[in-house]
Amino acid sequence: MSRAVSLARILADDRARYADIAVLPEQEVYCGTVAEAFAENPARFDLHGIFEGDVPVGLFKIDRAYHYNIPICARDALGLRAFMIDHAHQGRGIATAAVRVMKAHLAAEYPDRPCVDLTVNHRNIAARACYLKGAFEDTGEDWLEGRAGPQDLLRMRLR
Numbered sequence: 001m002s003r004a005v006s007l008a009r010i011l012a013d014d015r016a017r018y019a020d021i022a023v024l025p026e027q028e029v030y031c032g033t034v035a036e037a038f039a040e041n042p043a044r045f046d047l048h049g050i051f052e053g054d055v056p057v058g059l060f061k062i063d064r065a066y067h068y069n070i071p072i073c074a075r076d077a078l079g080l081r082a083f084m085i086d087h088a089h090q091g092r093g094i095a096t097a098a099v100r101v102m103k104a105h106l107a108a109e110y111p112d113r114p115c116v117d118l119t120v121n122h123r124n125i126a127a128r129a130c131y132l133k134g135a136f137e138d139t140g141e142d143w144l145e146g147r148a149g150p151q152d153l154l155r156m157r158l159r
Contacts, residue, residue: 003053005097007105010047017056021086029148030124031084037061050098057094058085072141072153073117078110080118099134107158115158119143119151
């Protein structure tokens, strides 16, 4: 990886910059598509871009009411969803670098929230390893109702 990885909130006017981001078809079951992310209700979800230098290479959603869908998560937790890196940029450490800068980014964006939770499919070994290399920890709890099967609940403390 040659350039620094950074994160920024995606504003409505910036969405066109992310339209071409796509994961491999077999990865969509885990994270969905950019179009699906953009279709979410902004009253509940915020979109954040992942940059390598000044090039958008991925995105993720923050669910401000994650516990409604995943009741095993912390009631006041943010939810990390739809984390995706464009397939042309995968395999170079961008995802891990993004997770490593995520703690400071989300703590600044959401100063009233103590943590961010996510569920990761038991079969998605690469994603699980990426999250654990960042500041996420395995809670030891399983969410058995994931759309692609059982998932581990991971948590990152923001303060």
